Amino acid sequence: MVHGTGTRLSVRQEVSAVRWDGRDEQIVMSLTVDGNAPKAAWIMPVPHRATVTLGDRALFSDLERATAPVHKDRDHFWPRDGDWPFTRDHHTVGDGAAAPSAAAPPVGGFAPTPPLPQTLRGWG
Secondary structure, eight states, rough: EEEOOOOOEHHHHHHEEEEOOOOEEEEEEEEEEEOOOOOOOOOOOOOOOOOOOOOOOOHHHHHHHOOOOOOOSSOOSSSOTTTTTTTSSSTTTOOOSOOOOSOOOOOSSSSOOOOOOGGGTTOO
C-alpha cells in the first residue's frame, strides 16, 4: 500500500483465495486496513491488464464453514473402509488438483487499473 507523506496506513490482515484453471487466475482478497490516509494505492504485480471488481463478501465465511474441523467419535483404533482418508469406492484417495500443465504466468509490464470504487470505503 502506498500513501501520502504525513499519513499512516497499515494492513492488519490479508486473506486470499486463488483459483487457477490453467489459463486464467482469479485472486480474491480481503484486506483489513488501518490508518488515516484519505487516499492510498494498492500495488499488485500482474502479467497483463487486470480486471478489478468487488468480491462476494460471503466467500471467506463460506470457505471457513466448508473447511471447519469435524469431530467424529470412533469405537475402533485402526481405520476401516469408509473412514477418512479411506473411501468406499477407493477412487478418490489422493485425488486432488491435476498436475500442472503449464507454468504460472510471468509477471511483467505495468498496467494501471482504474481507481477502485468508492464503495470499498467501509467494505469488509
